[in-house]
Amino acid sequence: MKSNIAQDDRVVISVVVPVYGCDGCIEELCARARLALMEIGVPFEILLVDDRSPDQSWEKIVAAHEHFTEVTGIRLSRNFGQHIAISAGLAAAKGEYAVVMDCDLQDPPERIVELYDKIREGYDLVLARRVSRSHSIARVISAKAYFFLLGRLQKGSIDGSFGTFSILSRKVIDAFLRFSERERHYLFILRWLGFSAGIIEYDHNPRFAGKSSYSLSKLIRHAIGGIVFQSTDLLRWIVASGLVFSLIGVISSLYFIFSYLAYGSSPGWTSLFVAMLTCTGVILISLGVVGLYIAKIFDQVKERPLYAVDLVLEHIDNEGASVRHDPSVNVSGRALQR
Structure with a gap:
């Protein structure tokens, strides 16, 4: 399906979505994100980064790519984790701005319009604060305890109501990609970088389909990794x-x-x-x-690359499509020269 927006070589907004365990959300995600981006009226792309999801996510990405000319599929060689998948998507993003969001539709794609309007006010990045949470009470309490402990370690307060839903300017994208740490956390890197940040607020929606891939053990490992990454x-x-x-x-x-x-x-x-x-x-x-x-x-x-890309599925000249190994993605995670 062709976009109603005339496409050129200059992409204004790239939407980066790490995909894991979300095969039931992909079609709805692409449709709703596409409508929101068409409302803005600028050239855009939607990058779906398959972090080797064990379900049918890649097949759904292929179907979305065939249906929408703005959708690019990136398949990693194995599971590297959400935050490295985000890095892979940002490294491949061509836009002047990049929206980062989860694949489960708990972050409403319709709020992309508000993110874009806010960053156009002169901010370098805009973060979305969740004023309500759809997670279980136990998970909310454990998250508050984690950020309280992290704040004590950092001798300050850390607001745990922010998620990955955000928009970054090209300046922030390039700065983010200069980080080479393997143990990384998207929001912690943005916090370290500084830059001028705007904030919007939204309601955290229930998961559209499926269930979270973060088990208790994974959450504990993620919390320990975040503490070690952030503080000595x-x-x-x-x-x-x-x-x-x-x-x-x-x-x-x-x-x-x-x-x-x-x-x-x-x-x-x-x-x-x-x-x-x-x-x-x-x-x-x-x-x-x-x-x-x-x-x-x-x-x-050991200086191993952060990730390896298996396949990239993208459209050429808004008409055809190709499946290829992609040597242009800088797997070290540093900024690309475009």
């Missing part, structure tokens, strides 16, 4: 806890010596056993935290 303060906490336990040990030793000399008694085996278990636990936790940082260093110094 955990190492300072280890030093502080070591100093506290050392001080407790010195005071306890002085007390035991005084008790023995004054009363001829000393602590029993129970207290010693508890103290040994406590100290051993603290030591193991400390080694584990240090090990996490060392593992991240190990992954980084």
